[in-house]
Amino acid sequence: MNKKLLMVGSLAFIQLMARAQAKENAVKERVSKTEIEMVYNHYLQDGDNSAVTGGVGTERLTVYGPSFTLKRTWQKHALSFNIGADVISSASTDNIDAIMSSASRLDTRTYGFTTYERTLEKSKMSIYGGIGFSIESDYFSFGSKIGLVKEDTERLATYSAQFQMFIDDLRWGRLDDDHNGPEKLIYPSELRFKEWYDVSKRNSFNLKLGYSKIINKKTILGVYPELTYQEGLLETPFHRVYFSDGMLGVEQLPNERWKGALALKLNSFVLGNLILKNGLQGYADNFGILGFSMENETVIKLKPELQLLPNFRFYTQKASKYFDEFMQHDSADAFFTSDFDLSNFQTYNAGLGLKVIPHNNIKRKSILNTMVFRYNFMYRSNGLRAHIISISFQTEKNKG
Amino acid sequence: MKKLLYSVLFLAVISSCKAVKPYERQYVSDPEMQMENDTGKNFNHYVQSIREGATPVGGTKGSGGCGCN
Numbered sequence: 001m002n003k004k005l006l007m008v009g010s011l012a013f014i015q016l017m018a019r020a021q022a023k024e025n026a027v028k029e030r031v032s033k034t035e036i037e038m039v040y041n042h043y044l045q046d047g048d049n050s051a052v053t054g055g056v057g058t059e060r061l062t063v064y065g066p067s068f069t070l071k072r073t074w075q076k077h078a079l080s081f082n083i084g085a086d087v088i089s090s091a092s093t094d095n096i097d098a099i100m101s102s103a104s105r106l107d108t109r110t111y112g113f114t115t116y117e118r119t120l121e122k123s124k125m126s127i128y129g130g131i132g133f134s135i136e137s138d139y140f141s142f143g144s145k146i147g148l149v150k151e152d153t154e155r156l157a158t159y160s161a162q163f164q165m166f167i168d169d170l171r172w173g174r175l176d177d178d179h180n181g182p183e184k185l186i187y188p189s190e191l192r193f194k195e196w197y198d199v200s201k202r203n204s205f206n207l208k209l210g211y212s213k214i215i216n217k218k219t220i221l222g223v224y225p226e227l228t229y230q231e232g233l234l235e236t237p238f239h240r241v242y243f244s245d246g247m248l249g250v251e252q253l254p255n256e257r258w259k260g261a262l263a264l265k266l267n268s269f270v271l272g273n274l275i276l277k278n279g280l281q282g283y284a285d286n287f288g289i290l291g292f293s294m295e296n297e298t299v300i301k302l303k304p305e306l307q308l309l310p311n312f313r314f315y316t317q318k319a320s321k322y323f324d325e326f327m328q329h330d331s332a333d334a335f336f337t338s339d340f341d342l343s344n345f346q347t348y349n350a351g352l353g354l355k356v357i358p359h360n361n362i363k364r365k366s367i368l369n370t371m372v373f374r375y376n377f378m379y380r381s382n383g384l385r386a387h388i389i390s391i392s393f394q395t396e397k398n399k400g
Numbered sequence: 401m402k403k404l405l406y407s408v409l410f411l412a413v414i415s416s417c418k419a420v421k422p423y424e425r426q427y428v429s430d431p432e433m434q435m436e437n438d439t440g441k442n443f444n445h446y447v448q449s450i451r452e453g454a455t456p457v458g459g460t461k462g463s464g465g466c467g468c469n
Contacts, residue, residue, distance in 0.1 A: 039440075039443075041440075041443045043447060067439075156420060208457070208458070210435075212435050214420050214425075214428050216420060217420045217424040217427055217428060218427045218428070220428055220433055220434075220435070224457045225457075226455070226457050226458075228455060259454075259455055261454065261456075261457050262457070263456075263457035263458070265435055267433050267434075267435065269427040269428070269430065269433060275430070275432050275433060281454075281456065281457055283453075283454035285453070285454075287453070289453035289454060291452065291453060291454030293454075293456075297441075301432075307432070313444075315448070315454075317452060317453055317454065320453060341450070341451055341453060342453045347448075347451070349448075351444075353440060372439070372440055373440075374440035374441070374443075374444075376444055378447070378451075380451070384451070386447065386451070388443065388444055388447055390439065390440035390443045390444075391440075392438070392439045392440060
């Protein structure tokens with residue numbers, strides 16, 4: 001009798017558990033999340049080494065950059081869309097043409113990217129892929145990426161790999177009403193009497209790897225190697241070069257470029273309310289550029305809903321072997337550029353961020369999830385100065 | 401010799417890892433401890449990728465574009 005009662009009881013319990021599990025699964029299936037992020041970036045720059053005018057002349061530039069991202073997650077699936085525009089007001093590109101205040105003074109870059117992500121619970125891995133575009137008056141870029149992130153809960157490590165491919169076309173004409181599509185490369189106005197390059201397209205392939213590990217209960221270490229291969233038109237067609245003999249031309253660079261970079265990151269929680277985020281990076285390429293940077297951001301948690309983000313970065317660069325200044329190049333050389341982005345310099349970048357997580361959000365009463373404001377000042381040892389401003393609003397809605 | 405020294409140092413750091421139990425992970429699980437950057441930080445990387453010869457690791461700019469100013 002007791003055995004029968006025990007058996008019936010056990011069966012009832014198993015059925016009850018199965019129902020509860022089924023109900024839980026049904027709830028899980030219905031759970032979805034929508035995340036929205038609105039961003040406005042503002043960039044102001046000035047300097048006296050514009051590549052458009054051969055390494056001399058104004059680099060004054062303003063960029064107004066709004067963007068919008070929507071991410072929808074359903075249980076194991078996530079789909080995100082990102083669109084944005086950079087409205088660029090540039091004094092230096094105005095000097096492509098002989099007449100100032102030409103149409104080239106104002107340009108707009110519009111871009112979009114969509115990504116699908118799938119979580120594989122059994123293998124504790126997520127895989128993703130995405131495609132996108134970027135269009136400006138003088139270039140069109142098609143981009144794609146695939147990648148994976150795998151967590152190893154036993155070793156407390158995360159592995160990631162991503163492959164990106166970009167196909168760029170640098171011909172002008174697709175956004176001009178008087179032209180039907182991409183027609184020609186834009187050279188400086190006085191150098192349009194001949195074609196300076198054989199190709200007008202540029203292909204870029206990036207392999208990004210990542211490994212991060214929890215070192216102890218307050219420290220995470222990350223190692224991030226990257227390899228890039230580019231081929232095609234790697235010059236900017238309207239960059240002038242003035243030679244020592246008085247001749248004038250456009251910059252010439254090899255049609256292939258290999259880039260290698262390695263970054264180390266170390267995030268540490270200290271004193272209960274401070275997080276130190278440190279990074280070191282080394283870089284080398286076959287243009288002869290060597291770069292090294294070190295940076296720190298300190299997260300100061302003043303309150304659960306308020307954080308300060310002071311940060312600095314130092315970068316030093318050895319010039320490309322193809323770089324020389326205004327009227328210093330030998331016209332007999334095969335490759336030359338007076339683009340100061342490829343010169344010897346040091347960059348100092350310091351700034352402050354403010355992160356607000358509204359208190360009501362913790363009680364799920366607020367529409368605003370997070371607000372981040374950042375201001376950085378960048379100074380380059382050859383005189384270039386820039387103000388970098390960014391403000392973002394994030395919101396998140398869960399449905400159960 | 402230096403490379404060897406750095407490699408040994410790196411391996412020593414990795415091997416010195418302590419097992420962190422699930423209930424000890426409140427610090428490493430903090431959202432601010434994660435390696436990803438927010439949008440503002442990514443915008444700084446984007447600027448660096450244009451104004452410097454090197455490409456920042458994890459930067460958002462993968463394509464050419466002109467970055468010509």
